[in-house]
Amino acid sequence: MESSLEELTAENLTPHVIKVSTENVKNERLIELVTGLIQHLHDYVKEVQLKPTEWEAAVQYLTQVGHDSTPDRQEMILLSDVLGVSALVDTINSAQAKASSATESSVLGPFHSEDTHTLANGQSIGSPGVIGELMLIHGTVRSVSGAPIEGVDVDVWETNGNGLYDMQDPNRDGPNCRGIFQTDSQGQYYLVGVKSVNYDIPTDGSVGLLLNMLKRNITRPAHVVCTAIISRSSQLLTPRSIFS
Ligand SMILES: [Fe+2]
Structure with a gap:
């Protein structure tokens, strides 16, 4: 059964996002790339305990690079x-x-x-x-x-x-x-x-x-x-x- 938004936690969020992002994809390489990207991004956020202000600064920075x-x-x-x-x-x-x-x-x-x-x-x-x-x-x-x-x-x-x-x-x-x-x-x-x-x-x-x-x-x-x-x-x- 698919998890509802209310049931998501820091522990189950990552596999949930990977699942919904790849379950309709046939291309094996795309699945590998997206899975790795989400997994490592989430691991990074958890490892450094990213703060909301730091997330916002990163978004603004990447926007400016663009x-x-x-x-x-x-x-x-x-x-x-x-x-x-x-x-x-x-x-x-x-x-x-x-x-x-x-x-x-x-x-x-x-x-x-x-x-x-x-x-x-x-x-x-x-x-x-x-x-x-x-x-x-x-x-x-x-x-x-x-x-x-x-x-x-x-x-x-x-x-x-x-x-x-x-x-x-x-x-x-x-x-x-x-x-x-x-x-x-x-x-x-x-x-x-x-x-x-x-x-x-x-x-x-x-x-x-x-x-x-x-x-x-x-x-x-x-x-x-x-x-x-x-x-x-x-x-x-x-x-x-x-x-x-
Ligand atoms: Fe150069």
Whole structure:
């Protein structure tokens, strides 16, 4: 017999919610995901003895993260990144688990953009007036057995010399400091980029608020991201971790 609302207690609430949430679902994976989500959420609330004011603050915070997110600003992904969730998902699904000689996989992060352009090897990813010192970026895409792979799209992006990605520039009029290059017959790609600089994670949004509250380091070491596009889920050639 189904429990009535009056009969629900802290002890039987969790199995009740899981039951009503999954009893009409056929998809086994959906059942697994929903069951785990409810179970862990309830366990967390009970473990920390969450107070109503804390619940309300959490709701308001997540609402604000949503409001801060736009097509050009992925605040939700940034939150996932700084909490280490993105890295954890990537790690447990990494191709490296299957081939130890493969380049370590990593997350795309909040500053990857589909709004990029395809360039020829040797071209610059910086628009005219790009800030900073120019540098040559090159690499080779190889199979796990070491053979060069021709025709692989390599998605490259970095900040301008001022430490800002193009999507953070209010005067942006197109892709800047990003581009896609195809490997040649030797598996090589090469381009002109900007000497990378350290930059700070944006602190004017909800994630910045959290980082400040936790007194966490907000500076990321200088890096360029070069991602071999194998499929919609890509593999990084240059290891990086926003969770650092
Ligand atoms: Fe970055």
